[in-house]
Amino acid sequence: MIISSAKPFEEVIELLKDKDDIFVVGCNACAAKLHVGGEPEVLEMCKRLEDEGKNIVGWVIPSAACSVASFDSLVEKNTAINDAKTILVMACGSGVSIISGIVDVPVYPSNNTESLGGRSQGEVIPELCAMCGDCKIYYFGGICPKGQCPKRLLNGPCGGAVEGKCEVDPEKDCAWELIFNKMEKKGRLDLLEKVWTVEELSE
Ligand code: SF4
Ligand code: SF4
Structure with missing residues (x-):
């Protein structure tokens, strides 16, 4: 499991300064298990960004942001991504890299990638390898x-x-x-x- 943590919201807002029409991509693998990229966190991020006056065009949570096959596979899940001028990825750096490689608009990370760890018996172990x-x-x-x-x-x-x-x-x-x-x-x-x-x- 790639360990990532959420950036302070103020940093996310600073990254998205002068950006709008945002599409949020979560990750249903590591980031969801760590509660930094699953559906509750994605919905919370959308709400907070809207409260800051941003237009959220949509969101999607692929099974793993680091293994999204193509732009079309995201469109299949939510066509609103076609309207996005900015994408925010709530996943580790691998997920951000993959998404950056398949879209043409700017992609920003909401998370900091920290280490290769794991989770066992309800406990997150941040550094294993x-x-x-x-x-x-x-x-x-x-x-x-x-x-x-x-x-x-x-x-x-x-x-x-x-x-x-x-x-x-x-x-x-x-x-x-x-x-x-x-x-x-x-x-x-x-x-x-x-x-x-x-x-x-x-x-
Ligand atoms: S060997 Fe020393 S540095 Fe390594 S884990 Fe033990 S106390 Fe820490
Ligand atoms: S030796 Fe340690 S650091 Fe190297 S691959 Fe194995 S677990 Fe990871």
């Missing part, structure tokens, strides 16, 4: 130190954790304590004996 392109997560029990340790340490903890909390971000559990506990439970502490090289560390 740093998208390094060479996945080694198996060696760490499914807890990636590149994504979850602020120092990206692959050869063990920095030693600064206090009562299991990270010294860089005390709100978070130390990733290396989680890794050790998980590997101990799995009976695979042997995997942690591998020493990662400078080349591997820099990937």
Whole structure:
């Protein structure tokens, strides 16, 4: 799941200064699950923009803004997009990029894209993977130190954790304590004996 958050409304209004006839595109995948691009948020955005004097020509919520096939597929869902002079996309940067690529009018983002995370048992986990392109997560029990340790340490903890909390971000559990506990439970502490090289560390 791509983690994105809503820009302050004042920033959205500033982006849309001197723009009108706005069509809003949401996203029924990550952004909807995070409550920053689903139907309630799209309708709320339309209302707030109208309250600011903007003309909203319509809105649509594709199943995933990052995989909209064509302009015609948006027209099929709402022909009002043909009247748009401006498009506001309530999705991550991938969604904004895809929509920008298939329309001819200016496209603006309402969200800030933050990280690759996930959601489990009702909890959003903002940083799970740093998208390094060479996945080694198996060696760490499914807890990636590149994504979850602020120092990206692959050869063990920095030693600064206090009562299991990270010294860089005390709100978070130390990733290396989680890794050790998980590997101990799995009976695979042997995997942690591998020493990662400078080349591997820099990937
Ligand atoms: S090693 Fe970590 S950062 Fe790299 S792809 Fe795997 S989970 Fe993502
Ligand atoms: S306390 Fe743990 S998670 Fe935080 S930087 Fe050190 S090793 Fe990484």
